[in-house]
Amino acid sequence: MNTTLIYDFLKAIAANNNRQWFQEHKNEYQTARQEFETEATQLIRQIASFDPTVAHLSVKDCVYRFNRDTRFSPDKSPYKRHFCVYISAHGKKSLHGGYYVHIEPGQCILAVGTYWLPTNILTACRNEIMANEEEWLRCVENPDFLHLFGSPDSATWEDAQGFGMTHLKTCPVGFPRDYAYLRYLRQKDYCCWRRVDDDFFAQPDWMQRAIEIFKVAKPMMDFINSVVDDYE
16 A cells, blocks of 8 residues: 555645645545555455455445534544545444444554444343353453453553443443453443554555454454344
C-alpha cells in the first residue's frame, strides 16, 4: 500500500479541516481514497478465503463517507481524519460483527467484533456465555487470543490492545454476582482490537499479517454473531 500518499493527505486534512481547503485539494483526496479502496477490495477477497460469509461484499458495502456527522458532536470539523473499512457479512450498518481496519497517522487499528449492542441482545449474549461456558473460554482464553488482545478490564480503547471498549462497573442485573467469569458478563460490547504502527500498512505482507490477527478473533466473533443474528 502506498501509505505515503495516504498519510500525507490525512495529515494535511487534519491540519486544514475545512471545506475550502478540501475543495482545493479534492484530487489529492480522490487519489488517496482510491489507493485505500483498492487495498480494501483485495482485503475483502482475502478474508472471504477463510470467511465465505463476506464474499458477496463490495468495497462500497464496507467503507464510510469521509464527511463527518457533526450534529451531536462538539467537534464541528466537516471531515474525518482517517480512512477505514468495516467488513461485515450483513453490512456496515448492521449489529452483526465484522473486521475493521482503521488507518490514521499515529492511530492505526485492527479490530474484530461488534459494539453498541442493545440491552436485550447483550442479555442474550450473556446468557449464551453462561450456557456454553467451555466453548466461550476456548474462544477468548486460548494463548493466541490473550497474547493479541488480553482480557476484559485489562485495557481501555486508547491502549495498544484490548477486549471490550466499555464495561459495567458492577454485575448486570439478573446475573449471579459470584459467577466465576463475571468479567465477560460485564462487557457492553464484544470488540477486540490491536493497534499497529503506521509503517505496518507499508509492508508487503501487511494483509496476511492482518488476516492472521483476524483469524484468532473470528471464533469469538462467530460465537457472538450466533446470538446477534437471531435479532436481525
